[in-house]
Amino acid sequence: MSGAAKPKDPFIASLGKIYAGYTGGFAAFVIILAILEQFGVPSRLLGYAFVFLTIAVYAYIGIISRTQAVSEYYVAGRRVPAIYNGMATGSDWMSAASFIGMAGSLYAGGYGALAFVLGWTGGYLLVAILLAPYLRKFGQYTVPDFLGARFGGNLARSVGVVVLITASFVYVVAQIVGVGIITQRFLDVSFGVAVFVGLAGILVCSMLGGMRAVTWTQVAQYIVLIIAYLLPAILMSVQVTGVPIPQLMYGFALERITELEGGFRAAGQTVLAHTAPFVTPAGAFSMPAAINFFALIFCLMVGTAALPHILMRYFTTPSVREARVSVAWSLFFIFLLYFTAPAYAAFAKLEIYQNVIGARIADLPAWVENWRLMSPYGVPWINITDRNGDGIVQLAELAIHPDVVVLATPEIAGLPYVIAGLVAAGGLAAALSTADGLLLALANALSHDVYYKMIDPKAPTKRRLIIARTLLIAVAIIAAYTAGSIGADILFLVAWAFSIAAAGLFAALVMGVWYKRTTNVAAVSGMVVGYVVTFGYLLWSEFAGFSFVQLFGAKDQILAAARQVQALAGSTDAAKAAAAALLANADAVRDGALAWLGGLIPGMPTDTVVLRGRVTARLWGINNISGGIFGVPLAFLTIYVVSQVTKAPSQAMQDFVESIRIPRGGVRLADRREAVE
Amino acid sequence: MFRRANGEDKKGMPSIEETRAPEPDSGPPVDPQVAAAHWRKTSNLMWIMLAIWFVAGFAVHLFAPSLNGVRFLGFPLGFYMAAQGSLIIFVVSLFWFAHAQNKVDEEFGVQED
Numbered sequence: 001m002s003g004a005a006k007p008k009d010p011f012i013a014s015l016g017k018i019y020a021g022y023t024g025g026f027a028a029f030v031i032i033l034a035i036l037e038q039f040g041v042p043s044r045l046l047g048y049a050f051v052f053l054t055i056a057v058y059a060y061i062g063i064i065s066r067t068q069a070v071s072e073y074y075v076a077g078r079r080v081p082a083i084y085n086g087m088a089t090g091s092d093w094m095s096a097a098s099f100i101g102m103a104g105s106l107y108a109g110g111y112g113a114l115a116f117v118l119g120w121t122g123g124y125l126l127v128a129i130l131l132a133p134y135l136r137k138f139g140q141y142t143v144p145d146f147l148g149a150r151f152g153g154n155l156a157r158s159v160g161v162v163v164l165i166t167a168s169f170v171y172v173v174a175q176i177v178g179v180g181i182i183t184q185r186f187l188d189v190s191f192g193v194a195v196f197v198g199l200a201g202i203l204v205c206s207m208l209g210g211m212r213a214v215t216w217t218q219v220a221q222y223i224v225l226i227i228a229y230l231l232p233a234i235l236m237s238v239q240v241t242g243v244p245i246p247q248l249m250y251g252f253a254l255e256r257i258t259e260l261e262g263g264f265r266a267a268g269q270t271v272l273a274h275t276a277p278f279v280t281p282a283g284a285f286s287m288p289a290a291i292n293f294f295a296l297i298f299c300l301m302v303g304t305a306a307l308p309h310i311l312m313r314y315f316t317t318p319s320v321r322e323a324r325v326s327v328a329w330s331l332f333f334i335f336l337l338y339f340t341a342p343a344y345a346a347f348a349k350l351e352i353y354q355n356v357i358g359a360r361i362a363d364l365p366a367w368v369e370n371w372r373l374m375s376p377y378g379v380p381w382i383n384i385t386d387r388n389g390d391g392i393v394q395l396a397e398l399a400i401h402p403d404v405v406v407l408a409t410p411e412i413a414g415l416p417y418v419i420a421g422l423v424a425a426g427g428l429a430a431a432l433s434t435a436d437g438l439l440l441a442l443a444n445a446l447s448h449d450v451y452y453k454m455i456d457p458k459a460p461t462k463r464r465l466i467i468a469r470t471l472l473i474a475v476a477i478i479a480a481y482t483a484g485s486i487g488a489d490i491l492f493l494v495a496w497a498f499s500i501a502a503a504g505l506f507a508a509l510v511m512g513v514w515y516k517r518t519t520n521v522a523a524v525s526g527m528v529v530g531y532v533v534t535f536g537y538l539l540w541s542e543f544a545g546f547s548f549v550q551l552f553g554a555k556d557q558i559l560a561a562a563r564q565v566q567a568l569a570g571s572t573d574a575a576k577a578a579a580a581a582l583l584a585n586a587d588a589v590r591d592g593a594l595a596w597l598g599g600l601i602p603g604m605p606t607d608t609v610v611l612r613g614r615v616t617a618r619l620w621g622i623n624n625i626s627g628g629i630f631g632v633p634l635a636f637l638t639i640y641v642v643s644q645v646t647k648a649p650s651q652a653m654q655d656f657v658e659s660i661r662i663p664r665g666g667v668r669l670a671d672r673r674e675a676v677e
Numbered sequence: 678m679f680r681r682a683n684g685e686d687k688k689g690m691p692s693i694e695e696t697r698a699p700e701p702d703s704g705p706p707v708d709p710q711v712a713a714a715h716w717r718k719t720s721n722l723m724w725i726m727l728a729i730w731f732v733a734g735f736a737v738h739l740f741a742p743s744l745n746g747v748r749f750l751g752f753p754l755g756f757y758m759a760a761q762g763s764l765i766i767f768v769v770s771l772f773w774f775a776h777a778q779n780k781v782d783e784e785f786g787v788q789e790d
Contacts, residue, residue: 111741114759121764122734128725128771247761251751275756277741285742294735301734319789321779328771335768342760357743514723661716662707664787 023223029053030227039193043417048420049564051428054224054474055201058432058536061217066208070461073210073442073468074141075315081216081297082322088215091222091314093120093334095171095434096178097101097494098341099225099427103409104402107489108344110274112289113345115296116491117338119498121331122297123304128327131305132314134660136323138667141309141315142441144449144507147527149669150512150656151248154454157379159527163446163504164308166535168445169479171307171497173181174440174490175276176202176483181403185373186424195484197469203476206436206665207469210444214436215316221429229428232410232419233340234346239413253350260353269395274349280415287603288621294624296495302632303498309356309434320663327542356398356412367411375401382408403490439479443472489612495625496538503534503631508624511639516657521635522642530635534627541617545608546575548617552598554591559583561608566614571615707787715785722781726774731767 016176033046067073080088098120105113138146144164149159179198184191205217228245231412237246258273264271272281278290304310313330317323346438356364361384371382381404387397400408407427410419447468452459459467508527541548553653562579565571571579582589592598598606604621611623622629659668684740737744741755749757 111756111759114756118734118738118759118763118769121767123773125726125730125734125767125771128774129723129730248750251749251757253751254753254756255751275745276755277738277745277755277759294738297734297738301730321775321782321789324775324778325772328768328775331771335764339761377698434685658709658712661710661719661785663782663789664707 001558009079013079013085017469019223020218021221023227026224026227030418030422034420035494037416037418041420044188045642046417046421047424049216050425051183051186054429055432056426057206058217058220058429059203059510061178061220062205062207062209062213065213065216067194067210067212068462068465070464071141072212072292073465074448075312076210076215078139078213078316079318080316080427082317082326082434083329084219085215085313085317085322085326086333087222087568089310089326089330090217090333090337090539091218091225091430091433092214092307092313092437093310093330094225094337094430095436095494096181096427096431097490098337099229099430100181100336100403100406101491101494103341103344103348106342107349107400107405108402110272112275112293114342115293116300119297119300120304121334122333123301124334124454126301126305127314129309130510131321132313132327133320133663135415135509136317137312137320137660137663139315141312142401142443142444142448143187143311143509145453146219146512147505147508147523148449148453149671150653151508151518151523153671154252156508156520156527157449157453157526159524159531160505160508161449163527163531164445165442165502166531167307167497167501168309168438168442169475170493170500172435172442172479174493174497175431175435175438176480176491177493179428179435180483181375181426182431183428185371193481198428199476199480200234201428202432202435202439203473205432206440210465210468211312211316211440212432214440218433218434218447219435222333225426225427225429225433226333228422228429229337229340229344232413232415232423233344233347234414235415235419236351237343238407240347246343247339250346253343253346253668257346257349260350264395271395274346276645278422285327288618291604291621292623295622295629299499299502299626299628299632300495301508302389302502303500303665306501306504306509307498308445308501308505309437311509312444313437344406348405348412350513351409351413352398354443357393357395359393361386361393364393365411365414367408370411371408372402386449399501435463439476440477443468446471446475490613491626496627499534499538499626499628499631500531502628503635506632507532507635507639509639511636511643513657513660515640515643516654517643517648518639519643521646522639525642526635529638530631533634536629537619537630538624538627540617541627542612543615545615545617546627547593549598549608550605551592552594552601552617552619553608554595554605555589556587557605557607558592559586561615561617564608564610568610568613568615570613711785711787715781715787718784719778719783722725722774722777727772729766733763733770736762 014305019287031269033049037046040233071077102116105116128491135146140146143650144160147160148154176198178193180191183189183194183197187194187197189197206214217373233246234244237249243247256277261271261273269280272574273279278293280286280289314323314326317326368382368384372380375381381400381401382397384393385397410423447464451467452464501669504527507530508523512523546561546565549557562582563580565575571581598619601620606619607618607621608617616624657664737758741759744755744758745753747754779788
């Protein structure tokens, strides 16, 4: 963009001032609440203040950003500067899973959970190198727009929409569970009610202003969430080491944890070594742990580069160049939280190991009671059961659900309650911002790609925006209902979303830009193969793990699975009877019909494990949260092979690809019907 | 460019006009040979970045058990790489990439104006 073509937009020019003022205001708000706490204002009121006032601010931004213009609604008018788009992407990206779930997983899983840290950052390299600049150059509204234009219209578009909806829906349900967890604790309402309170907050941000409102709200939410994450980590670092740089100082916490672990082991207890890679709790090297670690990194990275709510953020920058820089800024802002998460986990663990384990149960402070409330997973968030009746907390007697580590740590570490409230506000910001982005991606796919592009291409602008808003509310309510009635492990749902998006969309998007010969049939079949294989594998292995292993497993694994089914409290009577019948006649059990495939990799048998209260199957020992590892390569292979045997794309299509690859100039659409007005 | 042809994006439309416009209007044509050379260089940069991605994202962590023998500010090095080292490499390499790709675009005169 030449200087002449870019008149100073007063709003864009004053963004720095606006957000500096906002940050100052938020800091003042936190300080005032801290003072009020000292004067004895009850913590319950502080919790209300944090939840309601922050939601009110987001709502206010959402309302002043309302719009009637289509391009404002879908792509924020394409004038979001790189750095602000980076912040907005940061909070769009960092969801309840990052904010609430990740440090908790690190707390529980040590090194193994670093796969999330790596996977959720490294994917941005793929976004920047392979996709974002080219999708920005293409310059329309949604990811299915690109699929439709590149791969010959509505078939490719519809397949893209199906993948998008599946992945985003699974993802948004996880976010709403996150919102529910926070509001439940800080407003003292039931989980089901909490979900709908949170939902109101989400809707008011995105409904009126679409992408424009979501963008500016997300920047505000980023500021809240990063302050809320860094501050307690800094305070804990000061408490433990005297230096306010948690990211550098937690090395010493790690050393101390390792010593304490040694002590627990000497006393005959089993404890997972926090810093040791690829080990079982007993300390032995574990090949499946290593394979799953890398498989998960791969799926999360590729999923990053395929999730439509992230890719569509780069449609909002003013130019291709800014789109690239914007990816770098996004990663920087995400990095600020992600390199703090392991520090958060380490300080929390040290706190617990030092001050809770070995303490007298009667002396434990109030937070134990505060968090003993029921989680949607059917167990209390934090529970201490004095199994040996000695009145002292042992390692094995303390159960903390990973999803609550971040929220509860400020109280556990004895920080003022205002910090706990701040963390809740941050977690809420993270969950709300991601839910906003996802709902918008979902509603846009339905209103723009399905309704406008397929059903009624002549629909007037006004009707399109009404449809978009109606669908937004409908999708939100369905998602909230699902979240309220199922409620599931946040990290696990999110990881599924990544695998589904990765397998369904990544190959087609990348090949569409980087391999000119990719044909329509090839792309569609690649998407279908990736999606069906991955989603099918996820569903089958999760909900019918026993039947999966009966087909792909060897005799020993089938019998082991039958024993797991029998021992599991949640198995139905029919399943138990079937397992018992199998075990009673164990000699007659044969290898599964496809056991040769399941046993293809030596040392990595297809087996089952009990996870999330179910007997879940693992093909080649790979947990189903990394299911994309099967779908992604298959999708690439399918696209490549089918492209070789189908007729090469037309010259017009090849010109179209050429024009996307070069930042200068307009885009030449092969089929003008695919253009957006 | 395609905003300029369209006046400005004040009304916010990335507008289809330019896509509907006859080819000569959609900007000064880029010489196919220049385009091909530009794409070759862009592809090379892509492979370099993918190599960085692979090494920092995967290869280093294969050696985590042995790297953990080295200590650094109290961190076992293998743990440090996964928790921080690789992340820093990702961020720095992305800013470098944005810069390098802009250079490539300018070298062939195909940047946005």
